[in-house]
């Protein structure tokens with residue numbers, strides 16, 4: 001019988017152990033970035049019976065990836081011997097690109113996706129009227145042009161860099 005990690009562990013240790021196991025789960029759509037980098041992984045709660053609750057907040061409601069993330073968390077915890085856990089989707093407050101870590105933004109850029117630009121305060125309609133404000137992840141030029149509001153997924157917009165002539169995805173502000 002498999003030993004469970006819930007026993008003989010303090011709540012604090014259990015919480016850290018769970019966080020360490022799930023934090024490296026990649027985003028299904030952008031595998032270079034983890035659910036911790038994205039800020040999807042919100043909290044790990046241990047109750048007085050040492051039961052585990054993992055709180056996640058979905059990014060874009062249009063992204064079908066959330067079911068997959070829940071499934072991956074479940075699989076990862078089971079494989080690491082955790083029992084008595086549940087995964088809760090918390091929709092409010094809504095996820096925002098502000099929750100993305102600086103490490104996450106660097107990873108996106110290195111992957112060739114322009115990270116959400118903090119300077120964009122109004123992120124929907126207005127963003128697309130000032131699309132030159134999105135710097136190219138390849139050459140950092142601001143001389144870029146919006147090609148399509150939707151890139152490879154609804155979370156991203158497709159841009160073209162006039163400087164290095166490369167297309168790139170922009171992770172839309174949210």
Ligand SMILES: [Zn+2]
Nearest residue numbers: 136139161164
């Ligand atoms: Zn460029």
